[in-house]
Amino acid sequence: MMIVVMKSQAKMGNVSAVIARIEDAGFRVHLSEGDERTIIGVIGDGRPLDRDQLERMPGVERCVPILEPFKLASKNFNPSGTSFPIGDHEVGKKEVLIIAGPCSVESRSQIIETAHAVKEAGAHVLRGGAFKPRTSPYSFQGLGEEGLEYLADAREETGLPIITEVMEPALVPLVCQYADVLQIGARNMQNYALLHAVGKAQHPVMLKRGMSSLMKEWLMCAEYILSHGNTRVMLCERGIRTFESYTRNTFDINAIPVIKELSHLPIIADPSHATGKWEYVAAAAKASIAAGADGLIIEVHPQPDIALSDGVQSLKPKRFAQLVSELKAIAEAVGRELRAQPG
Amino acid sequence: MMIVVMKSQAKMGNVSAVIARIEDAGFRVHLSEGDERTIIGVIGDGRPLDRDQLERMPGVERCVPILEPFKLASKNFNPSGTSFPIGDHEVGKKEVLIIAGPCSVESRSQIIETAHAVKEAGAHVLRGGAFKPRTSPYSFQGLGEEGLEYLADAREETGLPIITEVMEPALVPLVCQYADVLQIGARNMQNYALLHAVGKAQHPVMLKRGMSSLMKEWLMCAEYILSHGNTRVMLCERGIRTFESYTRNTFDINAIPVIKELSHLPIIADPSHATGKWEYVAAAAKASIAAGADGLIIEVHPQPDIALSDGVQSLKPKRFAQLVSELKAIAEAVGRELRAQPG
Amino acid sequence: MMIVVMKSQAKMGNVSAVIARIEDAGFRVHLSEGDERTIIGVIGDGRPLDRDQLERMPGVERCVPILEPFKLASKNFNPSGTSFPIGDHEVGKKEVLIIAGPCSVESRSQIIETAHAVKEAGAHVLRGGAFKPRTSPYSFQGLGEEGLEYLADAREETGLPIITEVMEPALVPLVCQYADVLQIGARNMQNYALLHAVGKAQHPVMLKRGMSSLMKEWLMCAEYILSHGNTRVMLCERGIRTFESYTRNTFDINAIPVIKELSHLPIIADPSHATGKWEYVAAAAKASIAAGADGLIIEVHPQPDIALSDGVQSLKPKRFAQLVSELKAIAEAVGRELRAQPG
């Protein structure tokens, strides 16, 4: 459904041509002729009608879409909200999900040590990157499949399910063999070949928001995955890029209530990337839960000062444990639950 | 203190000239000559040294300032934090301050009715605009002094102190006669003549962040006020302008922990402007308290659908009362206090 | 004129209430009832109808304004374009206007020397700041009235008309005594008291775009000035604030053709602030003329490395003279004229 606003100087022939185009596509028309302008409402079901095409027709000033472009990701599609299990926990229900771990898997001992530490501190899922998107081709790019194996070892030892990033379509089958949840990173939010591949994989997915993506574009990317019948999708707000450079990103906390209103998908917050400095992670994490997030993903590293990536924004395990206990109080204050021990 | 990085092709004469300039200004120099470049550290106290000037000297690649440009607004100036009383409440201490009221004062009965309603709901301070900055010269511009009188009447009836915006230097004395706290709006954050005027007025001030202002610029504007010896200044984060247009502004919640680290001044959050839609105000308000804000300013209107401004983002009194009780639980979860009844 | 889109679940009573509200304000209504939604067109002349108010009414999803909010600044108001004389030159016609000079007036000799240099190089108007908006209260704030006197002396000596910034309403009469054109700076674009004051002054004005202002907001600020019957207004694009920090600002060159389409007011480009580095000023200046700008304002300083402000982005007179001759060729390539010698 759409509204076509004609220019004030549009001629009757222009209006007729627009109406013919709309009716040809199988829609009905509601005409409003004012003193200043004519407005044409497009109503009903028809073949996709291209807004750009209509805007190029003579006499048309602009087209205003009325309905949202996303369907499967829309709240209306599942008003009670989507939830699905990750390990012993259910994301999207009353419980707040805590995902934690290092930015990168650096060695077998590092990831196993961290897994034990975050489990003790109350985390429910282990994060860790085996394939890393790095700004420089000369930076550490991750351990690759070796890293996936270490993650699997850490799961074996602790029972924590694992989430890890997949960066290219060809690697989706491999990563699915190891990961409980696939992560699509911010840089790849609009990598459509990758979205199709994870859609087809029928594996749980966490889709991060692109650093300059509108919330509606983000939901359209979820739509790409959902269109393959893969409904186990959760979104992750990780901060957007703005003029403010004191923090690594600007945490768009508004996204939490907005996504809750527009969509049925669970929403996770990433206070580590959203701030970029460990000093601010606790404040951002608490704010996320207070605003209604379904979970958090937090970078934790046993020795941040020798981390191969993102050490500046990683918490030490002890501070993370302290934070989880503080988050528990906030969760309860907003009617949620944070189970510090896995079920 | 500053570091001057010379270009790799800089000549010895270039380096000498820079050193001479720095020493002329009364600073000392620490020289680091590397294989690739020479770096000059500027140390000590001297006359103000202009970074732009140095960057224009031959052979200079760039200058990197090391110390923050703000002094009186800096945390170091008062590490234990500034607090001051507003009515029976102290802002900047343990207690969370709640400011509420309509965007504009529209009539005597409207402001008095709202004052009673927000007081009953738990507010500590009444807000209301008498002079309104409006995008269009054809929109309602506020009642002016008449509005100030109605605000004073509302204070008389309820005991609530009042905060209201002042938009030009010439009106500072008038607004001081009525208001307990002066508000500097986002559009006027860098209206230096106004900052000087409120600095001289020695009246409590709430300085809103400009919609595209860096946090450091904001603190420099506070510095303008503080430089007059007026120390009763609180800051207000009200959202910044970004590419995301679904919400009126992007609430930069990171600003709360950042300001707490950089400065000793109290920080208030404005979830009404930061979201622009009443549906998201509660989530943003809760997030603010969880992140450590010292208070909130919230738009409340008895009949938002006939409000002369900002109706879309105003809460009704009943919903506001509900929110205050929810905020109380969050405040306690983070070790703060929200007194729902004035002292 | 506006379109009100009702929610899909809106009730008949909601629709009636909206219609009643619109008709009460003196407008007529065009009703479009679709299967999915009802749409209400608002037509004709009536009392100002507040979009926010309508959006708060039960059952209303959103309101879409159809006509631009600016009237006097709109192209329709004067389709052939506004022009007015500044000294011997006419801005807004075929000729390209060149304004040049230092950021700040620093001394009598500095401004007179620069005035001679820029005149010889082909400039038509002399710029120079006597009252300077500075980020820090500890930076040089300008010479004040003394600076205005030196500007007048420079005009006396060279015949160049002068443009200088006014920062507060109380100083408008003083600055009008000296300046041929008043400049409103970017930080003060929405300083409405100042806009009213320069509107009333009936003096030529150059209104800079705020660093995060939408083009429509900028035109609304011009509307404030025009609403006083002061029609000698020109706009100045000086770059906007974005995430890109390599340059001081991002030069929104699109603004030139857009303003030419939306408004009848002349548009000047400021390549010095738009780039922030003298190395890029020539490229940005040429681009401006190629895109259709009516003039340029360029910072020129005889000794940029000792300039008290903006030295990094100032050209030396020799380089400026070279640029003017290059600009002449571009101006001719786009059918404009650049007179290098005053009339």
Next chain:
Amino acid sequence: MMIVVMKSQAKMGNVSAVIARIEDAGFRVHLSEGDERTIIGVIGDGRPLDRDQLERMPGVERCVPILEPFKLASKNFNPSGTSFPIGDHEVGKKEVLIIAGPCSVESRSQIIETAHAVKEAGAHVLRGGAFKPRTSPYSFQGLGEEGLEYLADAREETGLPIITEVMEPALVPLVCQYADVLQIGARNMQNYALLHAVGKAQHPVMLKRGMSSLMKEWLMCAEYILSHGNTRVMLCERGIRTFESYTRNTFDINAIPVIKELSHLPIIADPSHATGKWEYVAAAAKASIAAGADGLIIEVHPQPDIALSDGVQSLKPKRFAQLVSELKAIAEAVGRELRAQPG
């Protein structure tokens, strides 16, 4: 090379630990001990030293990198500038390269008709998308390999070399069979698997800037391609995302002189995406050439009002021909050449 700024309260042991870390990595240290702070210069060649790691060490305030992170893309690597042939034309030399064609290949006749039209108008290279990145999974996604075949047919008929987008690593070999130049779209600028694949392909590449990418990040992405020894890389500025929504993007024209200074790679401008409306394309195209761009890529469609994508920003062939002749004059005014007929 880097500078480490210690905190004012850092202890001697902190400084020693930082020095030890730096020396362990094979670098030398220059120590500057001031009254307020200690500053450590990192000099020489060593193993990659992670800025994040250093910033996490106790007592460190921050690290300031001095050298640019890109090497092969840096101007220093090839100060005289890179150029390479595309068909009969050489990009990166005196000549301005004109690329034109439709957003999408829609049919054999459409692309052949357009190819003839743009050739006659003076274009040197034909553009056309066979694989299209679309915001919605329900929009036209391109004709795929069939589209590539039609492009090859158009080249056969007109002699124009072709440029087309490749969206996933697995399709690089296929697209190389047909295309003279591979295009990496803005959404895929940081799709590192794709950058590696086109790097290995040793095929000419045009790398578009991501819509919220810093210029330095863009050059790092070029570095990914160059690191495979593929030196035929040109960059394309296509506008960035900002708060201004009147145009589709904000054309960052500053990028043209900045890239010319930082890098040796040719830079192309895309005025169609940079503005998003055909009305503004001519102004932006002229500005690009005036600012020093090495070429333009412009969307041209014989019937924009039935184009399957981007019709709003496409020129008709007649208007494009007019534009090319106007560009010729600008090119000459800045000492460049625009050959309207292929060699």
